Amino acid sequence: MIKGGTGGSLTKSGLRFESRTDLKNLFSRINGYKINGNDLIFNDKLVAQLYKKHEFYKNFLSKLKVDWKTKISKKLIPDDSIFVISGKTIFIIEIKFQEVEGSVDEKLQTCDFKKRQYNRLLEGTGIGIEYVYVLNDWFNDPAYRDVLKYIKSVDCHYFFNELPLDFLGLPKSK
Numbered sequence: 001m002i003k004g005g006t007g008g009s010l011t012k013s014g015l016r017f018e019s020r021t022d023l024k025n026l027f028s029r030i031n032g033y034k035i036n037g038n039d040l041i042f043n044d045k046l047v048a049q050l051y052k053k054h055e056f057y058k059n060f061l062s063k064l065k066v067d068w069k070t071k072i073s074k075k076l077i078p079d080d081s082i083f084v085i086s087g088k089t090i091f092i093i094e095i096k097f098q099e100v101e102g103s104v105d106e107k108l109q110t111c112d113f114k115k116r117q118y119n120r121l122l123e124g125t126g127i128g129i130e131y132v133y134v135l136n137d138w139f140n141d142p143a144y145r146d147v148l149k150y151i152k153s154v155d156c157h158y159f160f161n162e163l164p165l166d167f168l169g170l171p172k173s174k
Helices: 023-028 055-063 104-122 142-153
Strands: 014-016 033-036 039-042 045-052 080-084 089-096 128-135 157-160 162-164
Touching (some): 089 104, 104 128, 104 142, 128 162, 142 157, 157 162
Parallel strands (some): 089 128
Antiparallel strands (some): 033 039, 039 045, 080 089
């Protein structure tokens, strides 16, 4: 991780995160992938759509004609989200990079509630939800063992520094 960095790099099997990395920027660096607005194109085929923060509501939910106010009481703003068309699944991606103890510690414990809220938003659409944290090595400390177990126990996910393309169900370049 580059302290204060905004870029990110890629690996052969996933997206490599550094600090506040942008998904569109990461995908645009992988051979075979192109970005056109929110569309993610692999070898000239639309494979997914990317939504950052408020775009989840403005561009994704509005297309589905979902009025969030009738489903939940307060907006949840994801760091990033990616709708993978082939799997009819939206991945809510929360990027948590920490260098000192702070409020992120407790935010990790909210994944179950947030995933339930996203499920309520998409109820009846046929779209599945996966809630994913991308964490830096700070969270590899034994002090986070219990919270990491909890994340998995409530059917949420976490990865360290990288988000595997296989996990997302997206193709890899040869």
